[in-house]
Amino acid sequence: xxxxxxxxxxLLAAMVAFVIGFWRAKRLSPDNPRAVHSRPGYxxxxxxxxxxxxxxxxxxxxxxxxxxxxxxEVESNLPAQVLEGSEGQIGLAMGVVRxxxxxxxxxxxxxxxxxxxxxxxxxRLFESKGVVIATPPNAVVIASAEELNNIRHLxxxxxxxxxxxxxxxxxxxxxxxxxxxxxxxxxxxQVVILALMAASSVAIMTTVGIVLSVLFESVEFFxxxxxxxxxxGTIWDPRFASAGDAGGQGQFGLLPLxxxxxxxxxxxxxxxxxxGLLAAIYMSEYAHPKVRATVKPALEMLAGIPxxxxxxxxxxxxxxxxxxxxSEIGLVxxxxxxxxxxxxxxxxxxxxxxxxxxxIISAIPNxxxxxxxxxxxxxxxxxxxxxxxxxxxxxxxAILLAASRAIGETMIVVLAAGIAANLTLNPAESVxxxxxxxxxxxxxxxxxxxxxTLVAFALGFTLFILTLGLNVYALYIVRKYREQYE
Amino acid sequence: xxxxxxxxxMSDSDAAETVGRFDNPALMRRRRxxxxxxxxxxxxxxxxxMSFLVILFGTIIRDGWTAFFQTSIELPIKxxxxxxxxxxxxxxxxxxxxxYQKLANQALYGQxxxxxxxxxxxxxxxxxxxxxxxxxxRAMVASDPKIIGTTQNVWVLxxxxxxxxxxxxxxxxxxxxxxxxxxxxxxxxxKLTASxxxxxSFNTGLFTNTASSQPETAGLAVALLGSFYIxxxxxxxxxxxxxxxxxxxxxxxxRNRITDIIEVNINNLAAVPSIVFGLLGxxxxxxxxxxxxSASLVGGLVLTLRTLPTVIIATRASITAVPPSIREAALGxxxxxxxxxxxxxxxxxxxxxxxxxxxGLVQAIGETAPLLMIGMVAFVVDVPSSPLDPAxxxxxxxxxxxxxxxxxxxxxxxxxxxxxxxxxxxMNILAMVLRKRYERKW
Numbered sequence: 001x002x003x004x005x006x007x008x009x010x011l012l013a014a015m016v017a018f019v020i021g022f023w024r025a026k027r028l029s030p031d032n033p034r035a036v037h038s039r040p041g042y043x044x045x046x047x048x049x050x051x052x053x054x055x056x057x058x059x060x061x062x063x064x065x066x067x068x069x070x071x072x073e074v075e076s077n078l079p080a081q082v083l084e085g086s087e088g089q090i091g092l093a094m095g096v097v098r099x100x101x102x103x104x105x106x107x108x109x110x111x112x113x114x115x116x117x118x119x120x121x122x123x124r125l126f127e128s129k130g131v132v133i134a135t136p137p138n139a140v141v142i143a144s145a146e147e148l149n150n151i152r153h154l155x156x157x158x159x160x161x162x163x164x165x166x167x168x169x170x171x172x173x174x175x176x177x178x179x180x181x182x183x184x185x186x187x188x189x190q191v192v193i194l195a196l197m198a199a200s201s202v203a204i205m206t207t208v209g210i211v212l213s214v215l216f217e218s219v220e221f222f223x224x225x226x227x228x229x230x231x232x233g234t235i236w237d238p239r240f241a242s243a244g245d246a247g248g249q250g251q252f253g254l255l256p257l258x259x260x261x262x263x264x265x266x267x268x269x270x271x272x273x274x275x276g277l278l279a280a281i282y283m284s285e286y287a288h289p290k291v292r293a294t295v296k297p298a299l300e301m302l303a304g305i306p307x308x309x310x311x312x313x314x315x316x317x318x319x320x321x322x323x324x325x326x327s328e329i330g331l332v333x334x335x336x337x338x339x340x341x342x343x344x345x346x347x348x349x350x351x352x353x354x355x356x357x358x359x360i361i362s363a364i365p366n367x368x369x370x371x372x373x374x375x376x377x378x379x380x381x382x383x384x385x386x387x388x389x390x391x392x393x394x395x396x397x398a399i400l401l402a403a404s405r406a407i408g409e410t411m412i413v414v415l416a417a418g419i420a421a422n423l424t425l426n427p428a429e430s431v432x433x434x435x436x437x438x439x440x441x442x443x444x445x446x447x448x449x450x451x452x453t454l455v456a457f458a459l460g461f462t463l464f465i466l467t468l469g470l471n472v473y474a475l476y477i478v479r480k481y482r483e484q485y486e
Numbered sequence: 487x488x489x490x491x492x493x494x495x496m497s498d499s500d501a502a503e504t505v506g507r508f509d510n511p512a513l514m515r516r517r518r519x520x521x522x523x524x525x526x527x528x529x530x531x532x533x534x535x536m537s538f539l540v541i542l543f544g545t546i547i548r549d550g551w552t553a554f555f556q557t558s559i560e561l562p563i564k565x566x567x568x569x570x571x572x573x574x575x576x577x578x579x580x581x582x583x584x585x586y587q588k589l590a591n592q593a594l595y596g597q598x599x600x601x602x603x604x605x606x607x608x609x610x611x612x613x614x615x616x617x618x619x620x621x622x623x624r625a626m627v628a629s630d631p632k633i634i635g636t637t638q639n640v641w642v643l644x645x646x647x648x649x650x651x652x653x654x655x656x657x658x659x660x661x662x663x664x665x666x667x668x669x670x671x672x673x674x675x676x677k678l679t680a681s682x683x684x685x686x687s688f689n690t691g692l693f694t695n696t697a698s699s700q701p702e703t704a705g706l707a708v709a710l711l712g713s714f715y716i717x718x719x720x721x722x723x724x725x726x727x728x729x730x731x732x733x734x735x736x737x738x739x740x741r742n743r744i745t746d747i748i749e750v751n752i753n754n755l756a757a758v759p760s761i762v763f764g765l766l767g768x769x770x771x772x773x774x775x776x777x778x779x780s781a782s783l784v785g786g787l788v789l790t791l792r793t794l795p796t797v798i799i800a801t802r803a804s805i806t807a808v809p810p811s812i813r814e815a816a817l818g819x820x821x822x823x824x825x826x827x828x829x830x831x832x833x834x835x836x837x838x839x840x841x842x843x844x845x846g847l848v849q850a851i852g853e854t855a856p857l858l859m860i861g862m863v864a865f866v867v868d869v870p871s872s873p874l875d876p877a878x879x880x881x882x883x884x885x886x887x888x889x890x891x892x893x894x895x896x897x898x899x900x901x902x903x904x905x906x907x908x909x910x911x912x913m914n915i916l917a918m919v920l921r922k923r924y925e926r927k928w
Contacts, residue, residue, distance in 0.1 A: 067776075189824040193738055199730035200739070203752045203798065206791045210762060213769035275531045282528025299535050304914070305542070306852025308881040309903050312888045316896060317545045347538045354535070378517055380524035401757070408759025410855035411881075415888060435761050439858055442768065460765040464758065471757045475750075 002156075003063050006163055007056065013167055014052035021047030021178065028180050038184035046184040049191055050174035055166040062159055070155065074148045079140055093141075096133065100145035101152075103131035116142055214464060217457035224451040225252050230458060236421035236432075238441065238452045252455050254462065256421040260338075260431030264417060265406040267342025267427060268349055273399055275346075276353025283354070284361040285383055296355065303351040311415035314344040319416060326428065333428040336418035342427070345412050352402035360394035360478075361387060393477050400474035404467045410435040434459050546903050553901025556689035556702065557644040557652040559615060559678060561593040564637045565627065576631050586620035586627075587612075590642055597683065598674050610670050616643035618703040643691075644684065646701045646894035648675060652686060655897070666893075692901060697865045697878075701894030704887070706902055708866045712782045712877030713851060719786025719873065720793055720850050725843055727790075728797030729832075735798070736805045737827050756795035763792045764859025772860060779861035780876035788856045793846035800842020804835040837924035844917040848910055854881040880906050 025043035029035045038046075075083075075094060082093045103126035104112060115122035119136035126133055137145070178184075222230070233253020279299065283292045319335040322343075326333030333339060364387050372382040388395070418430025419440060441456040567574070570584040591612050595602055600611045619642045627634060643649075647666045650656050656665050658672065667675075678684035695705025739745040767788035771777045777784050808831050816826035857863075862882050870877040878886070884906065887899040 185822065189822060192824055193734070196730045196734035196738060199727045200732075200734040200748060200798075202727055202791075203731060203755055203794060204748055206766070206794070207751050207755055209770055210758065210766045213766055213774075214762070217769060275534050278528045278531035279535055282525070282532055286525055286528060295532055295536075298539065299532075302535065302539060304848065304910070306854065306881050306906065306910070308852070308854045308884050308888075309542075309546070309907065312884060312899055312903060313542055313545065315888060316549065316900075317541075347542075350535050350538075378521045380521045381517070383524070404757060408761065410759070410761045410858075411885065414855075415885075435759070435855070438761055438765070439855070442859055443861075443863055457765060457769070460762050464762050467757065467759055468754060471754050472750075475753060 003059065003159075006059060006160060010052045010055050010059075010163065010167060013171075014048040017051040017171055017174075018044035018048040020175070021045070024175070024178050025184075028178065036180045037182060038186075042184040042188050043178055043182070045188040046182070047171065047174045047178070049188065050170040051167050052170075053191070054170050055163045058166060059159065059163055062162075066155055070148065070151050073151060074144055077147060078144060096135075096137065097141055097144045097148060099131055099133055100126070100137045100141055101148045103129060103133070104142070104145055104149060106131070210464065214457050214461045217454055218461045220449070221451055221454035221458045224454070230254055230455075234423060236437070238455060250452065252451065252458075253421075254434075254459075256423045257432060257434045257437055257459070258462075259423055260417065260421070261407055261433040261435070263338050263427070263431060264342045264345060264413060264433060265403055267338055268345035268406045269399065269403060271343055271346025272349045272353050272402060276350045276402075277357055277395065279350070280354045280357035280361060281383060281388075284358050285379065285387070296358065299354055300351045302348060303355075305348075307348065307409060307411040308415075310344050310348050311411040311413075314340050314412060314416035318344050331428060334418070334430050336416055336430045338417070338427040338429065338431055341413050341417040344416060345406050345409055348409070348412065349402040349405055352405055353398055356398035356401065356478075357391070357395050360391045360398065363394075364390050393480070397474040397478035400470050400477070404470035404474065407470070408435065408463060408467045410439065414439055434463050438463070543907075546900050546907070549897060550900025550902075550904045552653045552655070553692060553897045553904075554689050555653070555686045556691065557649040557684060557686050558641040559594075559644050559648075560639055560641050560683040560685075561590060561597060561615075562637055563589055563593045563623065563640045563642075565589065565623075565634045567635045570627060570634055576634075578628070581627055581631065582624060584624075584627075586623035587617075589623060590615055590619045598677065607670070610668060611674070613645055614648050614671060614674065616645050616700060616702045618698060618700050619643060621703075641685075643702050646892065649702055650894060650897070651675060652679075652684070653897075692898075692905075696867050696869060699892075701890075701892055701898050704895070704898055706880065706883060706905065707869055709878045709880045709883035709902070710905075711870055712785070712862070712882075713879045715782035715870070715873040715877065716786045716789055716879055717847060717851060719783065720790050720847060721843070723786070723790040724793045724797050724846065725839075728794050728843075728846075729801050729839060731794075732798045732801035732805060733827060733832070736802050737823070737831070752795050752798055756799065759855075760792060760853055761855040761859065763788050764856030766791070767856060767860045778874055778876075780864045780866075781874050782862075782870065782877045782879070783873040784860045785857050785862055785877075785879060786873065788860060789850040789853055792853060792856065793850045796846035796849060797839075797843055800845065801835070801839045804838020804842065805831060807838065808834045834926070837920055837926075841917045841921045844913050844920075848913050848917075851913075852881055852906065852910065854879075854885055857882050858885070880909075 021044035022040045024047075025036060025038075025040035026033075028043075071094065074097065075090065078090070078093060078097075082090060100122075103122075104115070106129040107115060107125060111125050115125050116139065119138050122142065123133055123136040126137075230252050231254055233251055234255045235251045235253045236256045238250040238252060279295075283295055287295065315335075319337075319340045322333045322337070322340055323335050368386050368390055369382050372386040373379075377385065413433045413436050417433055417436060419432050419436060420430055421432050421437075422429060424431060438456045438459050441453055441459075566589065569589060570586075571577075571580055573580065591608070594600070594611050594615060595608070598611055600607050602608060622642060623640070626638075626640070644652070647656070648671075651658075651667050651672070652675065656667055662669050675684065691703060691705050693705060693710065694707050695703055696708045698704040735745065735748065739748075767784055771784045771787055772779055777787075812830050812834065813826050816830045817823070821829065857879055862878050863886060864876050864878060866876050866878055868875070880902065884899055884902045887895045887902060890899075
């Protein structure tokens, strides 16, 4: 049986077990139901868990390990001349074996015999069943494929048998334990808490997964290109190697990309910080609560709009507009430029600055303001000399969070920043960013183990470290500051 | 120098005038001007922020609303048996290979009175109808071969340029060499419009067509379905996982180092750039686990991980909002800890959980970058029948159309953006209504 069918059967068995457990528990002490420790539902749950859970766990582990094991087994039996080849050649051979195996499954016994007799006939037969193979498979390949099918078949049988055994054994074991004294509720609740714990570890596993996968591929990349060259290189020219041209090593200098990323983020902050901060001050200090209740969510809408929409807006509206303004005042502003991407990104991160700053300014105790008024300061003087200095660490935290958002932003810069890796100070020229290059190195049909694609992971790792550092520092500041007035 | 206590409410201007630095009216005036200026800065900042919002929505609606309408031309098409099926076998292959474009063109020549011997005139006329008209006619014949030999009035799509002209996006007053439509063509269009053979109607194709290189026949069907599958997977996975994680952290977890790490980790995960999640998906789900590229299943898994922190944070907030007295009452009548959580706390925090989930979904539905990494940028012609088939998603489709060179795609892109923003607006309003309706003040 296939995995999904097995899982379905186990769920069905669990339901049956639940009903039996429920029914059994009601009859444990018919005269005095209070003598039974747990309610009948928990007995049912206990029985169901013992029936299905061990089998399901074993099945999942088995299915995760199975393909690797089978592959290694079949691979070791490939002819020696294939095994001497490169990793790619072995992979190719395994691919052929796998398709042939799928093809063999679909043939009748008579056709299998015919296929074994003549490679050409085999290719024709497979094609008629919808399995296309580039070269006629020889006897060795067919033998390997048969071995593959045999192991698969065996594994499937064994899997079904093990699952059935575990389910039946678990059921009998648990059924014999059902008694008025069984603490079924406690057992079931233990499992529930374990499941909750497992769910909360998914977040950790995601982080671990990100770090491991990105790190692993980055290490692969640094086997091709030295880490010093990557971090200090000023030229980005990955030079996509054409097929068979092994010498086509490009140059992978991070600095132009890093500069582009930072430059655009700086422009974005120059737009967002004054607007966001002044808006936050007005909302928290001057505005009527009703005005604030409408303005704040309205500004937050800016952060809820998908970034691809901003990218499109940058391309069709802001870029041409800046270009027009530039030509009016005698400047050449390219349609994709630091300015275009920076301004649009600035608009996007306004709410990150304004909402967080607003919260922080509102949290400043009124006693500070009243003290200042008492000394004769006007409201604006109070804000500038008392409230803002008190809120400064929090505001810096908010700005850093906004900066980290700008650095990791992808779609706006993909559409509006350009793809040429320039090291330029001119904001009217186009630059490119880390995220743009991750996208451009990984879209399209590429071989996965060339430095040209692997560099995307090294870039991703750089990005991850950069934003993580900013976030951790910003959250630390915000948290430390919040505690100050609590 | 007389330091006089000032009233704390400075909006009370009488008080401000009578108290203060009496000995230096110039200084007082300056300080008051400064006050007004500072308030004005704040107002300007808010006005700027709001005007960005208005300009953004305004330009997109201006560019995109016309995408919901499309120009078509009614042509009396003669399904000539000699042209479609010269052998008379009604063989499906032969029917599929006939030159349907020619049928449409000939009907057009008749309608417009084009001189068939003039090559220039023929080309100008051919450019009026969509280049994908052949697939429309082919489908008609394939579904009902009996129409061969008859003449049918068929509404065929006009070409992208004609569509743009009919919607006023190409200026009639421009000199001929600067616009994509010649004077001759304009006179034909006017003739067709006057006779009622050219009309604009609601563009259902925008929602039912799949990928196409012609703007007039490109549609969102694959993207909408792909986004739907992704949403389904995200809801099915991130809600149980997120709620379970939040319950554990809020109700059961011991306060120790590990719990602290998990908490910090969740907060940081929410701020990791989304493209990094795409790299994770590529390395783990596609290269390691061997799931198919471009499939909405992988997209759903990646976005589940992306939305998980949002769902966890929202759920925790609404669980914390349930007062401890509820838990204590449950425990007091003999419920176990697990029972008190699942029977009382969870139902009470459900509205908050649902609102938080919708907000997470809104985030996921607009996410583009991680989907680019796992190959969902694809020219998909077949509607995906399961989450394992290649598909695109709404924001990815917008990206693909935004990078198309052809002019007609600008309108399409803006139209697709309106669809996306519309879906987001509906979901946000839903979240708002739910919050208003079920919000409980303890």
